[in-house]
Amino acid sequence: MNKNLMFFFLVFVSLNSFSQIGNNNEIVAEGYSNIKVKPDVAIITITAEKENLTETDALKELNLEIDNLQKTLIKLGFNNNQIKISDYSISSSKEDNQKKYSATNKLTIELALDNKVLNAFYKEIQLNNHKDLDIEFETKLSTELEKNTTTKLVQLAIEDAKLNAINIAKTLSIKMGNVKRVSKYNERVLGYDLKIGKMESLKVGQVKNDEPGSAFSNFDVEEKEYEERITIVYEIKH
Missing domain, CATH: 3.30.110.170 (Protein of unknown function (DUF541), domain 1)
Incomplete structure (x- = not known):
C-alpha cells in the first residue's frame, strides 16, 4: 500500500x-x-587623460596622445572604421589654490577575439611609450x-x-x-548580461618592460551560460 x-x-x-x-x-x-x-568578440576601450594648468595645453596634450594612439592602432592593422573616438570632456579642479584642467577622451575598438592579436596590441602600446592610459577589456557574442x-x-x-x-x-x-x-x-x-561579459581593466605600465604583451598570454575567456x-x-x- x-x-x-x-x-x-x-x-x-x-x-x-x-x-x-x-x-x-x-x-x-x-x-x-x-x-x-564562449564569447567570440573583444571590445577594447582606451581612455586617455591629460592634466595641465591651462585648458589649452591639456587639450593639446590629449589630442597629441589620441593621434599617436590612432597611428599605433593603424600600424597594428586596424582601420579607421574600427576605431571609434568619443567626444572629449574637460574638467577643472583646485589644489592648493592652483587651478588644474583635466582633458579626457576614449577610443573603442571591436575585434574578433584572438589572444595573439590582443598580445600584439598591448605590446605595441608598451613599446610606443604611451602614457596616462586606462585600458578596459570586455567580451560579447557576435551577432551570428x-x-x-x-x-x-x-x-x-x-x-x-x-x-x-x-x-x-x-x-x-x-x-x-x-x-x-x-x-x-x-x-x-x-x-551575466546578455551581450557583455565581465570587464577586465589594465593600467598601462602593468607589464614589465622585458616582457611586453604578457597581459593576455594566459588569458582565457570564461564561458557564459544561457x-x-x-x-x-x-x-x-x-
Whole structure:
C-alpha cells in the first residue's frame, strides 16, 4: 500500500513540475534548455587623460596622445572604421589654490577575439611609450553567434517541452492533439548580461618592460551560460 502511495505521489510531483492538464482539455508542457557559449568578440576601450594648468595645453596634450594612439592602432592593422573616438570632456579642479584642467577622451575598438592579436596590441602600446592610459577589456557574442545560440536554445527547449507532454499523455492514458500555441520567455544569461561579459581593466605600465604583451598570454575567456524556457499547449484528442 505504501509503495503504491509513493508511486502516485512521485508521478503527481513529476507531472506538476513539467506539464499540466489545462481547464480547456489542454496539455500545458514546459521545456527548458541550458547551454554554455564562449564569447567570440573583444571590445577594447582606451581612455586617455591629460592634466595641465591651462585648458589649452591639456587639450593639446590629449589630442597629441589620441593621434599617436590612432597611428599605433593603424600600424597594428586596424582601420579607421574600427576605431571609434568619443567626444572629449574637460574638467577643472583646485589644489592648493592652483587651478588644474583635466582633458579626457576614449577610443573603442571591436575585434574578433584572438589572444595573439590582443598580445600584439598591448605590446605595441608598451613599446610606443604611451602614457596616462586606462585600458578596459570586455567580451560579447557576435551577432551570428548570438543568433545561433538563441536558435539552439529554442530548439532544445521545444524538444524538452514535447518530451514532457508525451510523458504526461502516456501517464494519464490520453492522446495528444495538435499544438495550439507556443510561448517563449526572454532568453537571459545566468549571472551575466546578455551581450557583455565581465570587464577586465589594465593600467598601462602593468607589464614589465622585458616582457611586453604578457597581459593576455594566459588569458582565457570564461564561458557564459544561457537558458531558455518554452511553454507549449497541446489539444487533447477524444
